[in-house]
Amino acid sequence: MIRAGRLADTLIGLVPIALILLAWQAVHSAGLAPPALLPSPAAVFTRLAQQLGSPAYLEHAAATLYRLFAGFGLALAVGVALGVAATGSRAVGAVTGPIVRVLAPVPKIALYPAFILTLGFDDASKIAAVFVDAVFPILIATRQGTAVVEPKLAWSARAAGVSPARCLVTVVLPAALPSVLTGARIGLVISCIVVFLAEMITSTDGLGHLLVRAARNFQTVDMFVPLITISLLGLTLNAAFNALRARLLRGFPEES
Amino acid sequence: MIAIDAVSKEFETKGGRRHLAIDDIGLAVADGEFVSILGPSGCGKSTLLYIVGGFVPPSRGSVTVGGKPVTGPGPDRGPVFQEFALFPWKTVLGNVMYGLQQQGVGRTQARERARALLAMVHLEGYESFYPKELSGGMKQRVAIARTLAYRPSILLMDEPFGALDAHTRTRLQNDLTEIWERDRKTVLFVTHSVEEAVFLSDRVVVMTRSPGRIKEIVTIDLPRPRDRVTLLLERRYQDHVVAIERMMDAQE
Ligand SMILES: Nc1ncnc2c1ncn2[C@@H]1O[C@H](COP(=O)(O)OP(=O)(O)OP(=O)(O)O)[C@@H](O)[C@H]1O
Ligand SMILES: [Mg+2]
Numbered sequence: 001m002i003r004a005g006r007l008a009d010t011l012i013g014l015v016p017i018a019l020i021l022l023a024w025q026a027v028h029s030a031g032l033a034p035p036a037l038l039p040s041p042a043a044v045f046t047r048l049a050q051q052l053g054s055p056a057y058l059e060h061a062a063a064t065l066y067r068l069f070a071g072f073g074l075a076l077a078v079g080v081a082l083g084v085a086a087t088g089s090r091a092v093g094a095v096t097g098p099i100v101r102v103l104a105p106v107p108k109i110a111l112y113p114a115f116i117l118t119l120g121f122d123d124a125s126k127i128a129a130v131f132v133d134a135v136f137p138i139l140i141a142t143r144q145g146t147a148v149v150e151p152k153l154a155w156s157a158r159a160a161g162v163s164p165a166r167c168l169v170t171v172v173l174p175a176a177l178p179s180v181l182t183g184a185r186i187g188l189v190i191s192c193i194v195v196f197l198a199e200m201i202t203s204t205d206g207l208g209h210l211l212v213r214a215a216r217n218f219q220t221v222d223m224f225v226p227l228i229t230i231s232l233l234g235l236t237l238n239a240a241f242n243a244l245r246a247r248l249l250r251g252f253p254e255e256s
Numbered sequence: 257m258i259a260i261d262a263v264s265k266e267f268e269t270k271g272g273r274r275h276l277a278i279d280d281i282g283l284a285v286a287d288g289e290f291v292s293i294l295g296p297s298g299c300g301k302s303t304l305l306y307i308v309g310g311f312v313p314p315s316r317g318s319v320t321v322g323g324k325p326v327t328g329p330g331p332d333r334g335p336v337f338q339e340f341a342l343f344p345w346k347t348v349l350g351n352v353m354y355g356l357q358q359q360g361v362g363r364t365q366a367r368e369r370a371r372a373l374l375a376m377v378h379l380e381g382y383e384s385f386y387p388k389e390l391s392g393g394m395k396q397r398v399a400i401a402r403t404l405a406y407r408p409s410i411l412l413m414d415e416p417f418g419a420l421d422a423h424t425r426t427r428l429q430n431d432l433t434e435i436w437e438r439d440r441k442t443v444l445f446v447t448h449s450v451e452e453a454v455f456l457s458d459r460v461v462v463m464t465r466s467p468g469r470i471k472e473i474v475t476i477d478l479p480r481p482r483d484r485v486t487l488l489l490e491r492r493y494q495d496h497v498v499a500i501e502r503m504m505d506a507q508e
Binding site: 150160253 | 306331333337408
């Protein structure tokens, strides 16, 4: 029953995507846009298939993926650690609270030029850009999630002789996992966007760089290919994340 | 021994006003004694238990356990909360093993002890279930097993059988008396049921309406081990129940 329901949901979800592809094809066939600017879907997907078999293209994709995961991984580690520490220690909470509120709404991609100047054109500057943008939602969600954990869960652990610090890691953090994972998902989406943006602004490799290079040379087919690659990547990451989330939260009542 | 000395607790409420939850409670509980606390809802029974547990500091007064002042929670006092407070991300077995493993007991040994405790509360076969997959009464029994696991010498039980049907309740009361007869733990037991309090306790503390004060302490001089069915026919049991019921009614 549930399986069938999920399958139906997935199929319904595919309808808008199919409609966009149809509209794209229709605009192309009707000649509403010059073919030089808007290539046919068929041309783009053929090129995509070609590129996915080309080692050079895969190297660019790998560069993007590496920066994405390095930046996101750092953001996850730092965001969760700081968020938990802010709940556990009044001092850490007092120090991080205001600075997070000030910095969270700043579009941190604006810091990217500064990162290039200090960290160079290579991976480090892009990883830093992903990190600073992704760390905030993770930190905020962890902080808020851990702050509202039912005190009796922590009391149950403390009564068993567990130290406050250990209790924070073994009880408060796992109890806040639903909230932490929500923050992590937002951080992951932001990471995908920022790594692409950073590569578009200044880079010598990566999917974002390929897109800009193709656009500058009016190679419209090649411009669409990285775009579709990154959206497929996002789709895959999201599915993997959901699977992991379902597994980690299988004991929580609010998750089915 | 638990010595509760002139303990009061005031809570700050939202408007900056103070709310006196319990007022000037004094009570000494001997080692191995079973003491029940009865009182109307909101009179501060849970609050008193939290203060003895070291989870909440008193506003005035002090609590000592075995001569040492209580400054925080410790494995000598095992709480069983009104709301169970099981870890939702752990299985039944994981919940019971947690305290042992944190104390450095090896995995196999912790698992063995947890299994034995779960068998004692009649939950064998449910080891790999998650708390959300259990009924209220089963959750309560897991919570009891989890607390017994690290062998506290004092049990602080907050309406542990409140959410149970009459049948399960009776069975768990029998199990608890059995555990108590065997280990002679000191028990502070909060309940709303007069019969339960009289059946289980050496003494019953009756509290007043909020702010909670001690209204009366009744010594239950019934012989042990007690058998529930014989007790029901016993005149002294009936007298205690009726007397305490009257006390409770008098303050409505
Ligand atoms: N954290 C808190 N902040 C403010 N007031 C509180 C807090 N905890 C308890 N109180 C108040 O203290 C009083 C006693 O609460 P408590 O939970 O100890 O009652 P209780 O006797 O256990 O009631 P019940 O039988 O319904 O469980 C209540 O009036 C309650 O409003
Ligand atoms: Mg209560």
